[in-house]
Amino acid sequence: xxxxxxxxxxxxxxxxxxxxGLLAEAGQRIAPLLRRPKVAIITDENVxxxxxxxxxDGLVRDGIDSRAKVLPAGEATKSWENLTACxxxxxxxxxxxxxxxxxxxxxxxxxxxxxxxxxxxxGVRFVQIPTSxxxxxxxxxxxxxxxxxxxxxxxxxxxxxPSMVLADTLVLDTLPLRDLLAGYGxxxxxxxxxxxxxxxxxxxxxxxxxxxxxxARIAAVRRSVxxxxxxxxxxxxxxxxxxxxxxxxxxxxxxxxxxxxxxxLLHGEGVAIGCALAFELSARMGLCPQExxxxxxxxxxxxxMKTDLGDIPGELPGPxxxxxxxxxxxxxxDGQLRFILARGIGKAFVxxxxxxxxxxxxxxxxxxx
Ligand code: GLY
Numbered sequence: 001x002x003x004x005x006x007x008x009x010x011x012x013x014x015x016x017x018x019x020x021g022l023l024a025e026a027g028q029r030i031a032p033l034l035r036r037p038k039v040a041i042i043t044d045e046n047v048x049x050x051x052x053x054x055x056x057d058g059l060v061r062d063g064i065d066s067r068a069k070v071l072p073a074g075e076a077t078k079s080w081e082n083l084t085a086c087x088x089x090x091x092x093x094x095x096x097x098x099x100x101x102x103x104x105x106x107x108x109x110x111x112x113x114x115x116x117x118x119x120x121x122x123g124v125r126f127v128q129i130p131t132s133x134x135x136x137x138x139x140x141x142x143x144x145x146x147x148x149x150x151x152x153x154x155x156x157x158x159x160x161x162p163s164m165v166l167a168d169t170l171v172l173d174t175l176p177l178r179d180l181l182a183g184y185g186x187x188x189x190x191x192x193x194x195x196x197x198x199x200x201x202x203x204x205x206x207x208x209x210x211x212x213x214x215x216a217r218i219a220a221v222r223r224s225v226x227x228x229x230x231x232x233x234x235x236x237x238x239x240x241x242x243x244x245x246x247x248x249x250x251x252x253x254x255x256x257x258x259x260x261x262x263x264x265l266l267h268g269e270g271v272a273i274g275c276a277l278a279f280e281l282s283a284r285m286g287l288c289p290q291e292x293x294x295x296x297x298x299x300x301x302x303x304x305m306k307t308d309l310g311d312i313p314g315e316l317p318g319p320x321x322x323x324x325x326x327x328x329x330x331x332x333x334d335g336q337l338r339f340i341l342a343r344g345i346g347k348a349f350v351x352x353x354x355x356x357x358x359x360x361x362x363x364x365x366x367x368x369x
Contacts, residue, residue, distance in 0.1 A: 027062025114145030133183025182268030196346030248274030
């Protein structure tokens, strides 16, 4: 039942292993990477309560000793303060260049611990054990690590590839449905950006996946990771194609900022709405068939997900303020917004020439504000 996706980056190739029960097998999977039978685990308190013992048991079964540091859960953990705390703790634990650090958790832990590993002793290896669907299909693969600052999210960080990713699909059973569906926003993104057949498969199997069909989950995680790996190998440091992975994200980042990064809107929910808006904008610009945005929304609605700005609770700022927030996006190059648009389902491309008027008009009309 286990699937492996190889990420063939020259000199830093690694495997993403996907399947049920990988926490219990962590020792045998990680042992080949170790020079001595010891690892440092960093996790958060929610994940620790659910999965830390299982991971440590899995390691001890193969004679691997582990030390663990447990951080508070939540986006605020991706801070300078916690970066310092992680690095100092790793030094206290005498973690050396040849040792391995384990990131056990969702995207916040993966990004923070990956960054800490990238700077500790000028770089130590790390293993990602992603425990959310979002982290399994997106953030744990591809080596983007970092923290937030008062200037914005993910503005400080490094590209540091993991040495292995263990995506245990059984842990997804412990996710609240809302978090699972938010992660599913990133899964849908892959179909929409580059694989129409996969999107068709999701239309059929998405509801079973949400209900806890493990084989549907494994298949969806595998295809998502495969697509991410292909793109990352083509463009590791996002000079071009990697920006495709940001389909829906320009809208999403503006909406997250407008909702104060609160639980009014989870990141993956914003990605799903953002994908629908990107298709709406593409259709209005005559780039893709008119029926594509409706098909995207219909699938999200079938899954019980948010599809429109109107589904976000509370007031939102008007189109100008939203556009202003989009202007803060990391994908602004020379003051120009680079949108990911689509010529159809599975046919996204990076566009630099969405003029502000058109974008404002399309974005606001797409959004119905
Ligand atoms: N999450 C987008 C990327 O890894 O490039």
